Amino acid sequence: MSRPVLQVDKLSMEFGGIRAMCELDLEVHKGQIVALIGPNGAGKTTFFNCVTGIYRPTGGNVFLNPPNGAKPIRLNGLKPNQVTEKGMARTFQNIRLFQKMTVLENVMIGRHCRTSSYIFGAVFRTRSTLREERETVEKSHLILQKVGLANAVNELAENLPYGAQRRLEIARALATEPFLLLLDEPAAGMNPQETQELDELINRIRDEGHSILLIEHDMKLVMSLSDKIYVVDYGRKIAEGSPREVSSDPAVIKAYLGEDIDA
Amino acid sequence: MFSFEQLKKSLLVSLWFAFLTFPLLVIKVDPIERTVLWRWENMAFVAIGSFLISLLVHVFYKQQERRRVRRAAGGIVESEPLIQVILKEPKYLYPMSIAVLLCSLVFPHLFSTYQTNILITALMYVMLGLGLNIVVGLAGLLDLGYVAFYAVGAYSYALLNYHFDVSFWIALPIGALLAAMFGVLLGFPVLRLRGDYLAIVTLGFGEIIRLILENWNEFSQGPSGISNISRPGFFGMELSLDSAILYLYYIMIAMVVFTIFVVNRLQDSRIGRAWVALREDEIACQAMGIDKRKTKLTAFALGATWAGMVGVIFAAKTTFINPASFTFLESAIILCIVVLGGMGSIFGVIVGALVLILLPEYLRALSDYRMLAFGAVLVTMMIFRPQGVVANIRRSYQFKPKPESEGR
Incomplete structure (x- = not known):
C-alpha cells in the first residue's frame, strides 16, 4: 500500500501532570474516511488540536504525505496556518464561523x-489582484453550491440555521484546498434529516479525492461512512479496525457501556 | 399608555437623582455672609427632568422588546434604513459623495477663517478615526494608545524642521513611515494579547511615548515644546496666514479623500477580510491559513501610518507642539469617534468625527454645560444605538443563475 496521507506516530500530550493523550498511532490513507471515536473527554479533540498545530504535542511525530508524491512534511512545531497551507484543513466542534461576515466571505x-495579493495590490487594484479576487469569488461560489448554500451567499453567517452553519464550516475548510479534511463532530446537534444530508455530503467530498478524518458521536453515521475506526479512551487507543471489528470489540463495548457485573 | 410599573420605576429614578444632586445643586453655602441658601427649585427641575427621561427610556425599551418579539415571529420585514440604502447603491452614493465634495471645496469661500480652521481640525480627526478604524473596527484590536503614533508623526516633523529645516512635503512620508515603524514596534510584544490585556498595554505604550517627550529635554525640549514650525510651503512661496489656512484646508480635503479611497479598497480586499476574520475568531482565523502575526502587524502599522501623517499636518497647522497635545484624552476621543460612528464603517467614522469635534465647538454657547451635554450624547448613543450611527455593512455579491458566470 502507498504511504498514508496522514501518519501519526506515538503522539502524546501532557497538560502539566495530566496526560490527555498517550502514544497514539493513527494512519489515514488516500481516499479513506477514518473515524476517531471515544467517550467524552477521551482526548479526541486534543488529538485534533495537536495535529493541526493549535497545541504543541509533548511527544511523537505527525507526518503529512501529499498525495502527489511530494516529500513527507513533518508537522510538529508548525503553526496552525502553516499546517493549513500544507494541505490539511479542519472544522470545529463548537462552530467557529466568522459571525459578522457573509457566507461567501467566510468561504473566501x-x-x-492560496492567494497572495497584499496592500499594494488592494489599493491599486492591479490586474493580478483583480484576477485573483474574481477567481476567489468564483471558486468560493462553486464550493457553496457543492454544500447547498448557494442561495445564501450574502447572508451573515450568524443568521444561518444550525445545520447550514455546520455545512458552511465544511465549505470554508474545503476552500483551503486540502487533501486531508479533519471534521470535529460535524453532525453534533443535527436532526436525522440533516445528518442524512451530511452523510451524502461527506461521501461526495471523499469521491472528489479528499481524505477525511472525523470525530463523531453519531454511531450510525460513523458506521455507514468510515473505512476504518480508531477508538480512544483516557487518551489511549483501545481498538482499531473496520466498523464491524470495532463494534464487536470487547474493550470498546466496555468503554462505552461499562463492564458487565457478572463477568 | 404608560403602565403603572413604568411610572413607579421612573418615580424611583427621579427620587434617586434628586437625592444624589441634593448637596451639589440645592445647598449653597456662602462662607462670607455665613448663610446657607436652599435652592429647592433646582431639586424640582432635576426630579421632573429625570422622571421624564427615565419614562422615555422605558417606553423605548418596551417598543424595542415588542419589535423583537414580532420579528422573531416573522411578522414584520425589517426595512433598511435610508442611509444604508444610499451607501449600498452606487447610483445614489456617487452623486452624493460628489455633492459633498463640491460643498466642502467651496466651504472656505463662504464661511470665515475661523470656521475653516475648525473644519480642518474636524477633518484631521476624520483621518485619525479612519486610521484607528483599521485597528479597532476591522482588526478588532482595542488600541488605547493610538495618540502615541500621532505624537511620533508630529514630533518627527517638528524636530526635522527644527534641526534640518526639512519641508512639510518631505516630512509627511517620513512621519508616516516612522509612525508605521512604531506601530510594528508596539505590535510585536502584543501579538499574543487580546481584549482587556491588549488595551492596557497599548494604554501604557501611549503614556510611555508622552512621558519620554515630556522628560527627555535634550531630545524634545520637554514640556515647553517646539515652536516656529513652518507651515506647508506652496512651491516655495510664503503664504499669508489666511491663505495658509486655506491651503491647509485643501491639503486636508485631499488627504481625507485619499484616506477614504485607500481604506475603502482595503476593507473589501484579501487583507481586509483577514482583519475582520481575525476580529471575529482568532483560532478559526489561524486554522483557515491566515498568518496571525503578519495580519496583526499590518493592521497596527497601517493604522499608525495614518496617525503619523495627521501628526505631521497637526504640527504644520499649529506651528507649535508640546506633549500636552498627546494625552490619553486624545486617544479616548479618537476611540469614541470610531465606536460612536460605527465600528468598521467609513461613513460612520466620518459622521462620528464631525459630530464629536464640531459639536463641542458649536456648543460653546452653553459654556459650562458643554462637556455635560457631550457626555449625555455619548451615553444616550450607547444605550439606543450601540452599533454606532451607521453600522457596517458587508459587501454583497451578485451571481447570475449560471454557475460559470462571473462574480460580483
Whole structure:
C-alpha cells in the first residue's frame, strides 16, 4: 500500500501532570474516511488540536504525505496556518464561523492561503489582484453550491440555521484546498434529516479525492461512512479496525457501556 | 399608555437623582455672609427632568422588546434604513459623495477663517478615526494608545524642521513611515494579547511615548515644546496666514479623500477580510491559513501610518507642539469617534468625527454645560444605538443563475 496521507506516530500530550493523550498511532490513507471515536473527554479533540498545530504535542511525530508524491512534511512545531497551507484543513466542534461576515466571505477567507495579493495590490487594484479576487469569488461560489448554500451567499453567517452553519464550516475548510479534511463532530446537534444530508455530503467530498478524518458521536453515521475506526479512551487507543471489528470489540463495548457485573 | 410599573420605576429614578444632586445643586453655602441658601427649585427641575427621561427610556425599551418579539415571529420585514440604502447603491452614493465634495471645496469661500480652521481640525480627526478604524473596527484590536503614533508623526516633523529645516512635503512620508515603524514596534510584544490585556498595554505604550517627550529635554525640549514650525510651503512661496489656512484646508480635503479611497479598497480586499476574520475568531482565523502575526502587524502599522501623517499636518497647522497635545484624552476621543460612528464603517467614522469635534465647538454657547451635554450624547448613543450611527455593512455579491458566470 502507498504511504498514508496522514501518519501519526506515538503522539502524546501532557497538560502539566495530566496526560490527555498517550502514544497514539493513527494512519489515514488516500481516499479513506477514518473515524476517531471515544467517550467524552477521551482526548479526541486534543488529538485534533495537536495535529493541526493549535497545541504543541509533548511527544511523537505527525507526518503529512501529499498525495502527489511530494516529500513527507513533518508537522510538529508548525503553526496552525502553516499546517493549513500544507494541505490539511479542519472544522470545529463548537462552530467557529466568522459571525459578522457573509457566507461567501467566510468561504473566501479559506482561499486566503492560496492567494497572495497584499496592500499594494488592494489599493491599486492591479490586474493580478483583480484576477485573483474574481477567481476567489468564483471558486468560493462553486464550493457553496457543492454544500447547498448557494442561495445564501450574502447572508451573515450568524443568521444561518444550525445545520447550514455546520455545512458552511465544511465549505470554508474545503476552500483551503486540502487533501486531508479533519471534521470535529460535524453532525453534533443535527436532526436525522440533516445528518442524512451530511452523510451524502461527506461521501461526495471523499469521491472528489479528499481524505477525511472525523470525530463523531453519531454511531450510525460513523458506521455507514468510515473505512476504518480508531477508538480512544483516557487518551489511549483501545481498538482499531473496520466498523464491524470495532463494534464487536470487547474493550470498546466496555468503554462505552461499562463492564458487565457478572463477568 | 404608560403602565403603572413604568411610572413607579421612573418615580424611583427621579427620587434617586434628586437625592444624589441634593448637596451639589440645592445647598449653597456662602462662607462670607455665613448663610446657607436652599435652592429647592433646582431639586424640582432635576426630579421632573429625570422622571421624564427615565419614562422615555422605558417606553423605548418596551417598543424595542415588542419589535423583537414580532420579528422573531416573522411578522414584520425589517426595512433598511435610508442611509444604508444610499451607501449600498452606487447610483445614489456617487452623486452624493460628489455633492459633498463640491460643498466642502467651496466651504472656505463662504464661511470665515475661523470656521475653516475648525473644519480642518474636524477633518484631521476624520483621518485619525479612519486610521484607528483599521485597528479597532476591522482588526478588532482595542488600541488605547493610538495618540502615541500621532505624537511620533508630529514630533518627527517638528524636530526635522527644527534641526534640518526639512519641508512639510518631505516630512509627511517620513512621519508616516516612522509612525508605521512604531506601530510594528508596539505590535510585536502584543501579538499574543487580546481584549482587556491588549488595551492596557497599548494604554501604557501611549503614556510611555508622552512621558519620554515630556522628560527627555535634550531630545524634545520637554514640556515647553517646539515652536516656529513652518507651515506647508506652496512651491516655495510664503503664504499669508489666511491663505495658509486655506491651503491647509485643501491639503486636508485631499488627504481625507485619499484616506477614504485607500481604506475603502482595503476593507473589501484579501487583507481586509483577514482583519475582520481575525476580529471575529482568532483560532478559526489561524486554522483557515491566515498568518496571525503578519495580519496583526499590518493592521497596527497601517493604522499608525495614518496617525503619523495627521501628526505631521497637526504640527504644520499649529506651528507649535508640546506633549500636552498627546494625552490619553486624545486617544479616548479618537476611540469614541470610531465606536460612536460605527465600528468598521467609513461613513460612520466620518459622521462620528464631525459630530464629536464640531459639536463641542458649536456648543460653546452653553459654556459650562458643554462637556455635560457631550457626555449625555455619548451615553444616550450607547444605550439606543450601540452599533454606532451607521453600522457596517458587508459587501454583497451578485451571481447570475449560471454557475460559470462571473462574480460580483
